[in-house]
Amino acid sequence: MASSAIARILASTPARLRAWQVGTVVLAVVVGLLSALGVARHQADLREARLAADSLLRVQEIRVAAVSADSLASRAYLEGGQESAEARAAYAAAIETAAGGLVAVSEQLPAADAAALTTAGADVGRYVGLVEQARANNRQGFPVGAAYQRQANGVLSGSILPALATVEQRTRAAINARLDAAAGNRLWVILPAVAALAAVVAASRWLARRFHRQVNVPLAGAGLVMVVAALLVVVGLTSSLDRATAAVGDDLAAADRVAQARAAAFDARSQEGLTLINRGNGAANEAAWQRSSATVGAVLSAACESPEPAPPTPAAECQVRQIYDAYVLAHQQMRNTDDAGDWDQAVTSTLAPATESALTRSFDEFDAAARSLIGQQAGAARHGLGASLDWLGALRILALIGGLLAALLAGRGFGQRLAEYR
Amino acid sequence: MSRRDTRRRPLGVALAIAVVALGGCAADRHLADPVQATVATTPTTAPAAQPECTAAQAAEDPRRSYDPLASLPAPGKMPAGSTMAAIQRRGRLIAGVSGDTLLFGARNPISGAIEGFDIDMVKAVARAIFGADGDQRIEYRVITYAQRLPKLEAGADHGGVDLVAHTMTINCRRWLRIAFSGEYFTAGQKVLVNRSASFRSIDDLEADPAARVCAPEGSTNIDEIRNADKYPRLNADGGTRIVAKPDITDCLVAMQQGDAEAITGDDTVLAGFAAQDPNTAVVGERFTDEPYGLGIAKNRVDFVRFVNAVLEQLRTSGGWADSYRHWLLDTGALTGTVPAPPVPIYGRSA
Known part of the structure; x- marks a missing residue:
């Protein structure tokens, strides 16, 4: 019987001492390793979260670039052959940002998302082709150009934007999942440390009973080292997690909201142009404007009405919302002009530069304010997530050193008693 | 305090530490799902029944x-x-x-x-x-x-x-x-085809099993070609050869993109299409009077x-x-001269 064989081996006190010595030393080393592993997992989770956050911000930049290209294309269509070189260059730049961004961000996304973005990239090519067809027909005065422009917008809103929205949503879920996983990593430190502490306490009690001494100092030191190391590592991990969750829950969430609002606003601006292009037949486009515009309001209102005001973010988002409201008012005035039969004046106010048109001015101001706020919040989120990874390497070494030091002390504690038998 | 209680203490302390340590993530700091605004649409009243002629x-x-x-x-x-x-x-x-x-x-x-x-x-x-x-x-x-x-x-x-x-x-x-x-x-209903195609009338299109004909949904033009008594072959197989688009201009796009071989509509509208695309021509006789x-x-x-x-x-x-x-x-x-x-x-x- 194995148990009786073990009992025979452990019959003598030195044998038991040696067994306790080996057991506590191994346990201390294992505790150190598991703690270090917990820190490594935490590090990996936060790195993944940081990468996913970066992907989310980049996909949103692509979405904004794509819808802004469409808004420029629909306004250029209204200008007919009078399209300015600057407007053309702005459109080309937006398309370049979208197409180039799709390729770049695909490389840092999971395979399924990368495949979705590759399809979206092909759709951007199709979109550009349709816009060119619309433009060529329009320059010759052929009304069929408007149908191509509608179709191009259909490719954007029916294929490209849903693909980007799906990837964005999966990336948000990945960030949330990584933060949840990171929160659980502290158990890798706590549970082994508790088990080891229990073993040290049991060993101390056995020693105390067997050798009639109050305290085995090295063994008590091992326990103390393990407790201190575990506490330091848990505090370090908790602080790192707090920085990461703040970066995600405050800064990234704000950047996410404002980017959604900005994309919806550009979509509204596109629909505004299409309503005028489809002249009299634009009811569906005006309905789409209403939907997109309501999304801008809802996204930014959620921040304005946040129950926990944490300045300056909500205040800044509310300010962006107020600027958008000015654009909504100018849009309504333009719609009233068109509905009253003055299409030419409505087109003029849509196409006129910011210095001459309240409509253009208010939209440009909204865009500038939203872009600046997204930049600030995205910068803060990237910084916060980067800072959450600071010191984690040192923490891992601390966990290992703590385990080794505890092992050394435990070995010495039993070694002192063993020496009495030599 | 009994010995049993004493032994339990480290476990209790550990659990307490775990709860405190993990409690930090209780507040929801997750990224929220995107907001999708819904716009209250005015209920569309069913169009009043079209009066019929006695x-x-x-x-x-x-x-x-x-x-x-x-x-x-x-x-x-x-x-x-x-x-x-x-x-x-x-x-x-x-x-x-x-x-x-x-x-x-x-x-x-x-x-x-x-x-x-x-x-x-x-x-x-x-x-x-x-x-x-x-x-x-x-x-x-x-x-x-x-x-x-x-x-x-x-x-x-x-x-x-x-x-x-x-x-x-x-x-x-x-x-x-x-x-x-x-x-x-x-005016009258006719067909628009590619100049290079051999189709010269709606009957040619009816006869070719590969020919697809586009017309705007809800128009009298599409009602005409959906008449299975007049065009049985065009309406065979569930009418998949009839391409319906929201607007007749979308039909020109469909034809230019190779999704239809012909468009049917009023010859006036089709003449405008032929003017926009010199590769197309209005062919055949009017098969309705408008x-x-x-x-x-x-x-x-x-x-x-x-x-x-x-x-x-x-x-x-x-x-x-x-x-x-x-x-x-x-x-x-x-082409031709000005008619009376x-x-x-x-x-x-x-």
């Missing part, structure tokens, strides 16, 4: 309009109390037109002006009311096919229009809701008679022929 009404030639005025009043001197006097007082004629039917009613993207054969008819009416500067006194409202009758029923002073010039077919059912001028153009009339509110009989007198003058003065030549022959949309204008039928009793 047998007696259906028996009458729908082209029959009210007699033209014996003589036109001098421009700027419309008879007091007439519809024309009200328009003159307002200072502008409000016309419902198409914005994308090339040759009939379309915006010229270079000049920004709306122009075409239908627009010439509106200009003639405006000049008869206001005089030489009548062209500048027209307020164009670009409207959809579906808006043509409702805009007339609403009236120009309530967001509607005085007159509709929008390739509108005169028929009995529409007479129940609005009034028409005499026929000013005779007499076009200018639409006017049902109770404005005086205005119908006035417009009929204007159209009479246009026919006899050569203005009609000039417009036909300018929009349909000079553009290369149609359609002969209007009068004698409808108010």
Whole structure:
């Protein structure tokens, strides 16, 4: 019987001492390793979260670039052959940002998302082709150009934007999942440390009973080292997690909201142009404007009405919302002009530069304010997530050193008693 | 405290530490799902049931309009109390037109002006009311096919229009809701195909099992080709060879992209397509008759008679022929010579 064989081996006190010595030393080393592993997992989770956050911000930049290209294309269509070189260059730049961004961000996304973005990239090519067809027909005065422009917008809103929205949503879920996983990593430190502490306490009690001494100092030191190391590592991990969750829950969430609002606003601006292009037949486009515009309001209102005001973010988002409201008012005035039969004046106010048109001015101001706020919040989120990874390497070494030091002390504690038998 | 309790203490402490340590993540700092605003849509009331013509009404030639005025009043001197006097007082004629039917009613993207054969008819009416500067006194409202009758029923002073010039077919059912001028153009359903294709009529398309024909959903054009008695092969296999699009212009896009071999529609509209795409041609004979009339509110009989007198003058003065030549022959949309204008039928009793 194995148990009786073990009992025979452990019959003598030195044998038991040696067994306790080996057991506590191994346990201390294992505790150190598991703690270090917990820190490594935490590090990996936060790195993944940081990468996913970066992907989310980049996909949103692509979405904004794509819808802004469409808004420029629909306004250029209204200008007919009078399209300015600057407007053309702005459109080309937006398309370049979208197409180039799709390729770049695909490389840092999971395979399924990368495949979705590759399809979206092909759709951007199709979109550009349709816009060119619309433009060529329009320059010759052929009304069929408007149908191509509608179709191009259909490719954007029916294929490209849903693909980007799906990837964005999966990336948000990945960030949330990584933060949840990171929160659980502290158990890798706590549970082994508790088990080891229990073993040290049991060993101390056995020693105390067997050798009639109050305290085995090295063994008590091992326990103390393990407790201190575990506490330091848990505090370090908790602080790192707090920085990461703040970066995600405050800064990234704000950047996410404002980017959604900005994309919806550009979509509204596109629909505004299409309503005028489809002249009299634009009811569906005006309905789409209403939907997109309501999304801008809802996204930014959620921040304005946040129950926990944490300045300056909500205040800044509310300010962006107020600027958008000015654009909504100018849009309504333009719609009233068109509905009253003055299409030419409505087109003029849509196409006129910011210095001459309240409509253009208010939209440009909204865009500038939203872009600046997204930049600030995205910068803060990237910084916060980067800072959450600071010191984690040192923490891992601390966990290992703590385990080794505890092992050394435990070995010495039993070694002192063993020496009495030599 | 018993020994048993003492042994439990480390476990309890550990659990307490775990709870405290993990408690930090209890507050929800996750990224929220994107907000999708919903817009309250006004419930769409089902369109009122279309009135049907009685047998007696259906028996009458729908082209029959009210007699033209014996003589036109001098421009700027419309008879007091007439519809024309009200328009003159307002200072502008409000016309419902198409914005994308090339040759009939379309915006010229270079000049920004709306122009075409239908627009010439509106200009003639405006000049008869206001005089030489009548062209500048027209307020164009670009409207959809579906808006043509409702805009007339609403009236120009309530967001509607005085007159509709929008390739509108005169028929009995529409007479129940609005009034028409005499026929000013005779159109008919035809097909548009690629010049390189061998199709020369709707029957050729019917016979070829690979030919797909596009038409706008909800149009009389698509109703015609969905008639399985007339076109059994086109309607075989669930009618998959009939390509329905929201707008007839989308059919031109479909044809240019190779998703359809032909488009069927009024020859007037198809002529505009042929002008936009020189690789296409309108072929075959008309297989339906579509007499076009200018639409006017049902109770404005005086205005119908006035417009009929204007159209009479246009026919006899050569203005009609000039417009036909300018929009349909000079553009290369149609070939041949200017035909005789359609002969209007009068004698409808108010």
